[in-house]
Amino acid sequence: MSIENIKSRRTDALQFLPVNLFASVMGISGLALAWRLSSEVFGTYHFIGDIIGAIAVIIFLILALAYSIKTFRFFEKVIAEFKHPIAGSFFGTITIALLLLSSVISPLSKTLGEIVWIIGTILTIMLSYIIISRLLKGKQEALNFVPAWLIPGVATLDIAVAGGTMPFAWAHEVNLFSLAIGTFIALVFFVLIIHRLIHHEPLAIGLRPSMIILIAPFEVGFLGYTNFSQHIDNFASILFYFGLFLFVVFFFKVFKKTVPFGVSWWAVSFPMAALSNAALKYALYVDSWPIKAIAVILLAVLTFVLIVLFVKTLIILFNGKLLRG
Template sequence: MLRLHTPELAEYRVESGASASERGAFPGRVPAAFFAIAVGLFGLGNDWRAAAGLWRLPSVIGEVAMVLGTLLSMTLTVLYAAKWVWARESAREEWSHPVQCCFVGLMPASWQLAGLALRPYGPAVANTLFWIGVAGYVAFMVDRIATLWSGGRNPLATTPVLYLPAVAGSFITSIVAAAFGYPTIATISFGAGFFSWLALESVLLHRLLVHEPLDGRLVPTLGIQLAPPTVGCVAYLGITTGPADPFALMLFGYGLLQALVLVRLTPRFVRQPFAPSFWAFSFGAASLALAAVRIAARSDGHTGITRLAIGLFVAANVVVGAILVRTILLVVRGRLLPPAPIAVSAVGFTPPS
């Protein structure tokens, strides 16, 4: 049986068989949660691609973000594979961790987004990346959901990262499938993500309402709350045509509500020392802006939604840009990775045999 400790987005320790040398090895210190950085860059790149088409903004900014996201996704994939070779116990610990395991699903999701990034330049390679990402994501999603259905989960380990296995990846699959011309797959994936979101939303709100407040280092994961309605809205717009219908606007409205709640919680966020965990805000913020830009593009020049889209586009750039700058400062100072795993308070979890 593994005894786990309160999870932290980018740093953790599990009391098990991993040796100190394994945990200290470079591959063992790179968490799967870092795929959130690549996903955030893809989100920003998609914003700029859409804005360049609607407002004639420079396209190069979006392409640079897409290239950076692709390079980071591939680099992290190599490092994750290396972890299973040279730091296997650390990899197993991460896979069995009630929070850290969910971020592994961002790896195949990032492959799909890399395919979307490369589509204008190499359609065959892009299509291959998409299908590999779909296969990897579906396998991961089924495994994680089966684990959740097996029970034994401590409520305190229930955080917004639970959206990642079934909701976020399904919506991303829907977005990319629609862009690649697979409307049926896009619609099926949207359904998988949407109904999973409805099921999980009440579970997460119940945990936030009646249990202890999130551990300080887990507070930034609240940024993931913004992702389901906003990424879902982008996905829904991808499987429909014409002006945004009432359901698209309802998804967008719920996304705006989540954004306003997160703004209200800003004092709580700024009290936390900056860490890579703040990338949890990036994809939701970028998707809110992307949804607004796409609604504006299909609204026949409605000035109100256009102004809102401009404001949200600027806000997304500020949010992701600020997180990126702070992350670069961590790299420069040699503090992106912890020198050693840190201990945190206990929650029990026994993965099914």
């Protein structure tokens, strides 16, 4: 087989690259931010977070290039993915990844971090508008009310998570605008999804890991609200504790040997990263050993889970299963 044919086959395989793989960037970026925050709470090495952050940037660039090639060569497949009632929501993983990367980059280059945040903010608001407008056309199947529907709404909350300290005069109103959108979208969709989980068939086994996304509105909401207000009050505490409670509930439903590994498992990464960051931030505020113990456990679990996901993803990439139709 010629080199040209091998390159062509590899490029053709990109048509099966799932957009939800960008969730890996979300999770790894969140892990980087958690380890940076850990250096403030526990005095761990700051460079750990920097190394993980560099890995997140590299993975994003690789995925962005690969998905751009897919878009150029297999545009109809990308459009079909975007229009899908479930998969379409995962395009929010791209915009969230950009917003989180702005926080990862900012300590190294403030200007670049601000530019990435602005791009991420514009794309996030546009995507939220498109997704919500599409859903309001009506006649949505109840079985399509899945946790992934929360992603575009949670994405708007991430604008404030990453932009709470942006120096622009207009950033305050943009952050407030994003919190307003994200809060009420998340509230409505959360109720719809819980209703579907209670009254309809269980989620397909491939979507089972996405149940952890249900903690995201509360933990991302906690981070966005506290970054915006620059303090932690009782409302913020309630968001943190309810998200923590939901995590315990869903942890034992998701992390089972009966749920086979697939790219969909990356759906657990960012919600868990948000919970870990929230716990570390709350530990700074409360300064109580039980809260610090929870923060340590969550950071350890998050790190272990992401290492496992990363290794397993590399395995299915190199054995050809990741990009197989």
